[in-house]
Amino acid sequence: MTNRRMILALSTSVFLANACHVALAEDKEAIIGVATAMTGTGAATGQQIAAGVKLAVDEVNASGGLNGTKFKLLIEDDRTQPGGSVNAFNKLVSMEPAVIVGPTLTTFMLTLAPNIKRSEIPVFTTAQGAKVTEPDVGGGWIFRAAPRIDTMIQSLIDYTSKEIAPKKAAILYANDEWGKTGYEAFKKAGFNFDVVETFNFGDKDFSAQLLRLKSASPDAVVIWSSLPADAGLITNQLRQFMPTTKIICSNSCAVDEYYQLAKGGGEGVVTVAPWVPGLTPESEDWAKRLKASDAGAVISYTSAENYDGAMIAMKAIASAGDLDHAKIRDAILATQDYKGIVGTYSFDEKGDGLHSGTVVEWTNGAMKPMAAK
Structure with missing residues (x-):
């Protein structure tokens, strides 16, 4: 009898333990x-x-x-400052996230890279x-839900060369990694700029540079900026001189924010x-859902890409089966032919x-898509 009671008690204990395990998993x-x-210039x-990620989390x-997992969204403000991005990232790391969505500025991501490598959390x-996304930068923990600049810029350079074919060109680019990348890509493609000018992140007055550009009487000006705010101000001031x-502009000009800040100067700009x-139809439906969730949300490639990135991240977490960061990283890398709002993702x-x-x-x-003639 004693043995039966012991066996029954043991069986009951195992059952309860398994039930608790199932409840925890669910x-x-x-x-x-x-x-x-x-907040700040890049707000x-x-x-x-944030709006794109929030919609994805809310919908899931x-x-x-997914597979018994629900998701909690935590947002930290980097105040559009490289140091602020480090502080925001470190604060999130202390909360043990499964995945972090980082800033969209290349300079900020390069500043964050050593912290990302140390944290070993997918970003x-x-x-x-x-x-x-070079392996020696983030240690293989950085994932991009956007095209690389070399993919994007080549399309723009090809179109500019064949369809615009400027006889005399000038460039004004941001004096940072992003701006230099754009400038070097145009140079490598054979563009000979008559005037080359730079500006610093967050500048407000570009009149000195624009006067020097005007002196060369260019028939085309390339603006290579990482922020729509900068590109919009430059365009508005450039139109007063020329x-x-x-x-021709970087993809910072491919959002409504840019067009509004350019105050009519954005008409005819190629980006x-x-x-x-x-x-x-999928993107139209997604745009309606975004507006329904937040009437003030901006429909842009930025919000759409981050929606897609968050969806891919959550599916990878569910596929991994637990919150092990290495398993989540491997699941993201294994993502192929995922049809998102922006396009098809294959890592x-x-x-x-x-x-x-x-x-x-x-x-x-x-924005009207341009086909080569």
């Missing part, structure tokens, strides 16, 4: 952290990142989660600088975008997932 919560600018862009949780970004000069809203060994871009021109306040 109630598992994974943290998705976001370290981006919610508009950072808020688009509303559907019951998604839409920063497009070529160095961002109202008819053709403007390159990873995605143009409304081109497919290579460096962590680059998206491999396409579209040349567009601002026409009557909207």
Whole structure:
């Protein structure tokens, strides 16, 4: 009798333990952290990142989660400062997230890279600088939900060479890693700029540089900026000096924020975008859902890319089966032919997932895809 009671007690104990294990598995919560600018010069862009991630998390949780996992979103403001991005990232790390979504500025991501390597937490970004996903930079823990700049810029250079074919060109680029990458790419493609000028992150007055550009009477000016705010101000001021000069711009010009800041100067500007809203039924439906969740949210490639990145991250967490960061990293790398809002994601060994871009021109306040003639 004693043995039977012991066996029964043991069986009951095992059953309860298994039941508790199942309950814990069903109630598992994974943290998705976001370290981006919610204030400062880059706030508009950072808020688009946060809005895209939030929509993805809300939709997954509303559907019951993934494989018994629900997700908690934590957002830390980097105040559009490189040091602030480090502080925001470190604070999130202390909260033990499964994945972190980082800033979209290449300079900020390169500043964060040593911390990312040490933390060994998968980090998604839409920063497009070529160095961002190099294995020696982030140690294989950085994943990009955007095309690399070399993929994007080649499309823009080809279009500029064949369709615009400027006889005399000038360039004004940001004096940082992003700006230098754009300038060097145009030079490598054979562009001979008559005037080369730079500006610093957050500058407000570009009149001195623009006067020097005007002196060369260029028929085309390249603006290579990492922030829509900078590109919009430059365009607005450039039009006062050179109202008819053709403007070719980095993809910081491929968002509504840029067009609004350019105050009419954005008409006719040629740029390159990873995605143009409304081109497919899927993107139209997604845009409606974003607006329904937050009437103030901006529909842009930035919000769409970060929605896609968050979805891929959450699916990878569910596929990994637990919150082991190495398993999550491997699951992200194994993601192939995932159809997102922006495009189809297939991750290579460096962590680059998206491999396409579209040349567009601002026409009557909207971006129109441009096809080579």
